[in-house]
Amino acid sequence: MSPWVPGGNEISPEIKLAAARVLEALGTVPDGVPVGPAADRLAAAGADPALEAAAGPLLPPSSPAVAQLVYPQYGGLERDTASVMAVVRQTWTDGAERRDRLVTADVRLRRAGGAWTVSELHPVAPQPDAVAALSGPAAELAASPRVLLPNAAAADLAAEAVDTRVVGALLALSRTYELAVTVFRAGHPENVFGTDRTSNHTRGRAVDIWAVDGRPVVSMAKDEPFLLDFLAAVRSTGSDEIGGPVDPDGPGGKHFSDALHRDHVHLGFERAA
Template sequence: MGPERGARTTVGTVLLIVALASLVGCSSGTDAATAPATTDIGATSDPSDTTTPRGPRPTRYQPFPSEIDGAAKLAAARAVEALPDVRQVTYTQYFGYLPPDASILVEADFVDGGGTTYDVRLSQSRQGWRIDSVLPATAIPPLQNPGALIRRVLTSDRITLPWAGRVDVAAGLVSDAVLRSMLAVAERHRIDVSVLVSAHPVQVFGTDRRSNHPDGLAYDVGSIDGRLVVDPAAAGLVRQVMRIAAGTGARQVGGPDDLDGGGSQYFSDPTHSDHVHVGFDR
């Protein structure tokens, strides 16, 4: 993918947001009253499957109690919930958290089926968090003849992919190293992948360094065996997955804990307090 995955859209231009969002009807992830989680769609082999039923809006998104900044996530979720085509917000995660600025991943299901991932940019003032822009993932056509490795990931019942992530895999944008790593981790734990390529910022937030996500060389895990990474009760599972992922050849593994105390392979910071990042060399 190139450095721009879609046109940056301010919240005020709702019509443009809706137009862009309609392009990614096959892009993923459920919502609970007090703890967001992702929907298990990992067993669906068709990346264009849109089986979300039409119906009344479910309970609105609420951040998990242990979030480092639930107000920022709530503001981002509300901005996406306000879009006419959105049925529900299913998951949020930090793309970057450097107050007074933040970038937050928001996954959402559409009213008529399908869904997508948004990059919501915010800035903080005395009045709270302000929405600066909402950028949806861009639609990408799938490969006509995906290889066996791609098919294994798309049909795995132990890997849940977001709508946009399914598109990334089906389009051949994700490296074999990432695909094999996800499958290896999934042999031990069921994982909900939160982002691969689409909608992720091109640069590491707050820096001029290129992220390895846009090049298909990284994946993030937001939930393990049904427990959100941000849940302190999942700390043991999170450490297990971080170590397994490192054993698959990942150059960097980030999460709520720095497992090598400042070494070169593991790291932790506020941005990675709610997910496990697994990145590979170019």
């Protein structure tokens, strides 16, 4: 598997690359090499070896193993600090069997002397049996072949941490589009990054979508009809907090756009149910 490489339109790709190299170093272990300690792998990636202490499930259960980023999406972007919410596919060998899982992590970075480095790791502990506990619309969503849900997102559903309006909106959209979800709640910064305001993700009232019909949102031109049609479809679900690469309705409307949301569509509900 190849290391993650940024495509076109990525904002400050060096930030995501710094996060990706750390996640790949933690999760990629050659045959015959122990999973831990990982200090040498981190040092080779230009990262602080002390990050291993917070790696948790970013270290695979056994080796040989490979970690490949599904997508590293921004969770926050300021002048000298950033959050990258990464979904990582881990593949490892367990005896004669090959296993895999999706692990979500909030990776915090800082810039000093012009260089971005990883300062904190906040992985979400996998819950492999989360889907089995689901019922009703949440179970329908998790079982849909048209919606890619990382394990952390399925666990949020199982914990009943996701607003039913968000579930309903995704089911409605999935009738027309294939969706790739980054996060609901777990793996997202608690507050709107750089502020003291509680994020609607924390309230369970939002979801981030990084790809539609297999196409990364970041790859879409801002004036592309497909993107504009999808944003209109999101609006038709009743969402009143829609972030994305472009703001179709201008200041004071339901949509908003900034550099942070160039790489995903945020579907949220500002008002409580």
